[in-house]
Amino acid sequence: MNNDSTTKVWFLTGIDYNRHSKKMRFRTWGFYMHGLDAVRSVVCNRGNMHETSYEWLVLEQIGEGIHNYHDEVQIFFEWNHDREEWVELDQMPDIIRKELGGMNTQFALIG
Numbered sequence: 001m002n003n004d005s006t007t008k009v010w011f012l013t014g015i016d017y018n019r020h021s022k023k024m025r026f027r028t029w030g031f032y033m034h035g036l037d038a039v040r041s042v043v044c045n046r047g048n049m050h051e052t053s054y055e056w057l058v059l060e061q062i063g064e065g066i067h068n069y070h071d072e073v074q075i076f077f078e079w080n081h082d083r084e085e086w087v088e089l090d091q092m093p094d095i096i097r098k099e100l101g102g103m104n105t106q107f108a109l110i111g
Helices: 035-043 094-099
Strands: 008-018 023-032 056-063 074-080 085-088
Touching: 008 035, 008 094, 023 035, 035 056, 035 085
Parallel strands: none
Antiparallel strands: 008 023, 008 056, 056 074, 074 085
């Protein structure tokens, strides 16, 4: 099957890093068929995702199939306690990149 013909879905995953135990935890919150709906869910904080202590969210567009490569579309957000909202980041947070050893991954599939 040609990758271009597969269905692509936007997954939303929460990421947290415990600095004491040096362990990461992930939770895939859900998925959307359209990117705009996925972004709106973050902006509106649908489901009060901040209340479960996740520091970051990542939106990923992943194609149909087993271990299908995503299109390098990952949008990271960080919870801003002062403004009480998710703020979009320019890139993957350094602590996550370091803990993953620089490896690129599909967070939705490990969440």
